[in-house]
Amino acid sequence: MKNRRIRLTGLLATGFSLSMLLLAGRSVAQPVEPANNRSMDSNKARVVEHWTKARRANAIPRDLVIDARGLGYLRKPDGSLEPYGHQISAGAAEKSPTPFARPGGGQNNDTTPPSISNMDPGPGAVIGASYTFSATVTDASGLKSVAFEIQYPDGVTTQKFNATAGANDTWSVALQGFSNGDWSWWVVAKDTAKKGGNTATSDVVDFSVDTGGGGGSTGTDTIGNAEWTAGGAVQTAAGRIYFEMPKNARWKGPWGGFVCSGTVVADGTSGRSVILTAAHCVYDDLNKAYARNVLFIPDQAGTNGSGTDRNCSNDPIGCWVPSFGVVDVNWTTATFPDNIPWDYAYYVVDDTDIGAHSSGITSSSEILDVAAGALAISFATPYIDDGDPGAHSVDFTHALGYSYSEDPNFMYCAEDMITEGADNWWLPSCGLSGGSSGGPWVQPMDLAAGSGPVISLNSWGYANSPGMAGPMFAGTSTECVFTMAKTLDWSAVSDIDGEAGTAADCP
Numbered sequence: 001m002k003n004r005r006i007r008l009t010g011l012l013a014t015g016f017s018l019s020m021l022l023l024a025g026r027s028v029a030q031p032v033e034p035a036n037n038r039s040m041d042s043n044k045a046r047v048v049e050h051w052t053k054a055r056r057a058n059a060i061p062r063d064l065v066i067d068a069r070g071l072g073y074l075r076k077p078d079g080s081l082e083p084y085g086h087q088i089s090a091g092a093a094e095k096s097p098t099p100f101a102r103p104g105g106g107q108n109n110d111t112t113p114p115s116i117s118n119m120d121p122g123p124g125a126v127i128g129a130s131y132t133f134s135a136t137v138t139d140a141s142g143l144k145s146v147a148f149e150i151q152y153p154d155g156v157t158t159q160k161f162n163a164t165a166g167a168n169d170t171w172s173v174a175l176q177g178f179s180n181g182d183w184s185w186w187v188v189a190k191d192t193a194k195k196g197g198n199t200a201t202s203d204v205v206d207f208s209v210d211t212g213g214g215g216g217s218t219g220t221d222t223i224g225n226a227e228w229t230a231g232g233a234v235q236t237a238a239g240r241i242y243f244e245m246p247k248n249a250r251w252k253g254p255w256g257g258f259v260c261s262g263t264v265v266a267d268g269t270s271g272r273s274v275i276l277t278a279a280h281c282v283y284d285d286l287n288k289a290y291a292r293n294v295l296f297i298p299d300q301a302g303t304n305g306s307g308t309d310r311n312c313s314n315d316p317i318g319c320w321v322p323s324f325g326v327v328d329v330n331w332t333t334a335t336f337p338d339n340i341p342w343d344y345a346y347y348v349v350d351d352t353d354i355g356a357h358s359s360g361i362t363s364s365s366e367i368l369d370v371a372a373g374a375l376a377i378s379f380a381t382p383y384i385d386d387g388d389p390g391a392h393s394v395d396f397t398h399a400l401g402y403s404y405s406e407d408p409n410f411m412y413c414a415e416d417m418i419t420e421g422a423d424n425w426w427l428p429s430c431g432l433s434g435g436s437s438g439g440p441w442v443q444p445m446d447l448a449a450g451s452g453p454v455i456s457l458n459s460w461g462y463a464n465s466p467g468m469a470g471p472m473f474a475g476t477s478t479e480c481v482f483t484m485a486k487t488l489d490w491s492a493v494s495d496i497d498g499e500a501g502t503a504a505d506c507p
Contacts, residue, residue, distance in 0.1 A: 041355020044321040048312060048358050050293045051242055051257075056308065059242060059257030061404040061434025064280055064336050067463040068167045072336045075434060077404060081463060085286055085335040090463065110193035113200035114139040114146075118170075119187065120429055120466075121207045121222065127178065128226025129211045132431035132466035134172035135163070135202070139191040146171040146189045151204075153181030163187075166465025174225075174431050174466070178209040221391065222415040224466065225431035228301075228400055232450015235410055236317070236373050237264045238440060239298035240308055240402040241277060241347075243291035245284040251498050255292065259308075261401035261439035262296060262347065265454060266374040267486045273368035274485050275322065275347040276377060277438030278459055282325035282345040283501060285335050290501030294347060296320045298372040300402060301410035304361065308407050317371045318360030322347035324493040325501035326485040328477050332503045336460075341423035343459045343471050344478050346485035375440065377482065378453035381474040382443050384425070385418045394444065397425075399468055401432055401439025401458050411436065413468065417443065420469050425456050430468035432458060441470050480506035 051059075063075040064084065073081035073090055081090035118136040121127055137146050146163040163171035171187075187202040211226070228235065241262045244255035260281035267274040275296055283290050297308065297319050304314040312319035328342040350356055354366040365371040383395040390396065397417040402410060413430035420426035425441070432439070441456035456470030473479070484504040493502055 041353060044353070044356050045358070047293050047295055047321045048319060051295060053309070055257050056242070059259050062245075062258040062260055062280055062437060063404075063434035064437070064460050065463045066337050066460060070337065073463060075463070077434065110141040110191065111198060112140065113198040114143060114189040114191050116187050116189055116200055116202040119185075119202060119205050121185075121205070121224075123205050123207070125207045126210050126221030126223075127207060128209070128223050129178050130174070130176035130226060130431060131178070131224035132172055132174040132429065133161075133163075133185065134166075134170055134429075134466050135187050136169050137163075137171050137187065137189045138169045139189070139198075142192040144190045144192045144197055146187065148173055149186050149188060150175070151184040153179075153183060160188075164464045167462050168465075170465040172465050176225075178211065180209050180211055182206065182208050222429050223413050224429050225403075225411060225413055225433070227406070228410045228412040230447055230450045232446075232448075233373050233375060234263075234400060234440065234442060234445075234450045234452075235301060236299045237375050238262070238400060238402075238410065239264075239275075239296050239372070240300045240435070241275075241281060241438065242293070242295040242297075242308075243281065244293045245291055246287045246289050246498065249287045251287070251289055255497075258291075259402070259404060259435045260437045261435065261458065263438075263440040263454060263457075264298065264369050264372050264374045265346075265377040265482075266369070267482075269486050271350070271352050272486070273320075273349045273351055273374070274482070275349065275368075276440065276454060276457060277345055277347060278457055279327045279331040279339075279343045279345040280336065280459075281438045282347065283327045283332055283503075285331055285339060288332065289498035290325055292497040292500065294322050294325075296322060296347065296349070296368075298368075300408050303408050305408075312358035312360055315360045316362060317364070319358045320349050320368050321356050321358075323350045323353075323356070323490065323500075324348055324488075326481055326488065327501065327503055328481050329503040329505045330477075340460060340469070341471060341476065344457060344473070344476075344481065346482060348485050348488070350490065375442070375451065376453045377473075378455050379473050379479040382417070382425070382455040385416065389416055396445075397427060397441055397443040397455070398445040398452075399427055399430055399432060399436075399439065399441045399458055399470070401436025403433045404435030405433050407435075414445075417441075420467070423472060424459065424469040425472060426467060426469055428467045430461075431466055432468060477504065477506035480504060 072084040190199045241260045262275040262277035265276045299316045302316040327345040331342040351367040386395045398414045400412040439458045440454040442452040445452045481504045
């Protein structure tokens with residue numbers, strides 16, 4: 001028998017992406033009949049009915065990224081970048097001409113090959129079926145090309161991928177399709193010097209693949225992007241969010257559909273449940289509007305269907321329609337990326353309104369945080385960069401979310417957490433794709449229970465390099481905004497499209 005080869009495919013690295021909300025509408029709809037034959041509230045039922053097959057197909061991740069110049073973009077599913085809050089096209093980087101020295105020096109006489117360092121995955125790393133490969137490559141005369149070559153476990157078959165330049169001289173490419181076994185890779189870089197340029201080839205780096213997933217983080221491995229198969233509390237509490245936001249500042253015309261992730265968090269109150277997500281999944285800071293037609297589907301990975309659909313009865317515990325969202329006022333008064341320190345928010349579900357829930361396969365409760373469970377949210381300072389690498393270290397952090405491209409799988413990345421600037425935690429190898437925005441960061445993760453405290457969430461990434469940023473909860477207004485979500489009177493929030501939310505003006 002001939003050996004069967006699994007072909008790897010390259011993907012654009014994605015950072016992250018989005019979430020939403022809407023108050024049930026004003027038009028009267030026929031009630032939806034859930035599995036238990038209880039009629040859903042007609043206003044809330046309209047939200048479920050709104051998400052037709054066509055609307056679901058057109059909904060995209062609200063995946064916000066930053067380029068090397070510090071400009072914000074919305075990354076589309078095809079990898080293209082749409083300017084966010086400006087009109088500068090992606091790729092129109094401000095370039096200064098390469099200086100040429102007088103005869104006897106400079107580019108024309110460059111005989112030094114490129115420098116290659118910081119290869120990720122490093123020696124002995126264990127990755128999942130998908131991973132974002134990266135390396136730092138520099139050259140005084142400029143780089144003509146950077147390619148990553150992957151060698152299969154058979155020790156013979158190789159495949160080459162052209163890498164993309166990102167911030168801080170980082171070149172990367174996201175790959176998927178790995179199978180279990182021992183693999184190798186190396187980098188080949190060529191500069192722009194005369195006579196064909198100088199070429200550098202890195203040392204060969206050996207790594208292993210374990211597609212078992214489910215927090216298969218053992219030893220010193222780093223997981224860039226893999227399916228979460230361990231189940232547990234985090235899977236039932238986390239879910240996918242559908243929502244709409246306006247396409248212009250006048251809120252005229254059809255609104256665009258988006259997807260994000262969110263997590264039910266323990267709020268210690270009765271009568272309501274609170275879903276933690278990213279602010280960019282709740283409030284459109286560009287067009288100044290709160291999301292509408294918001295639908296939350298917890299444990300969507302457990303669906304009996306083939307993927308996300310509006311059939312709540314084939315999901316483990318059905319769907320919920322939030323009543324309003326809460327963000328920090330600083331998110332509303334600035335535009336991404338100037339407001340990234342405040343990219344956290346909450347959706348609030350009315351547990352006294354049984355019509356807010358469209359029942360699923362098992363309808364154990366009409367109360368969201370009872371049916372789905374809830375994770376603790378921590379506002380204390382987490383462990384950071386303890387210098388002890390690997391899953392056994394105290395700063396080893398899991399980030400999870402629902403990927404747009406891996407529907408309906410619940411995905412995760414895991415590694416030691418560091419900082420990115422003064423306002424964000426950072427997972428440098430995380431390759432979670434669009435749709436995971438708003439998903440939880442758990443530290444520490446109890447793998448046996450699939451549970452732990454939520455210390456941040458998926459917020460943003462860079463346009464052409466791996467990594468995920470998460471806003472800091474400790475020492476910020478996150479807890480203050482949470483308090484408003486737990487205590488705000490229902491009557492204090494409008495039910496008009498674009499106004500179904502409130503901004504907390506916290507100290």
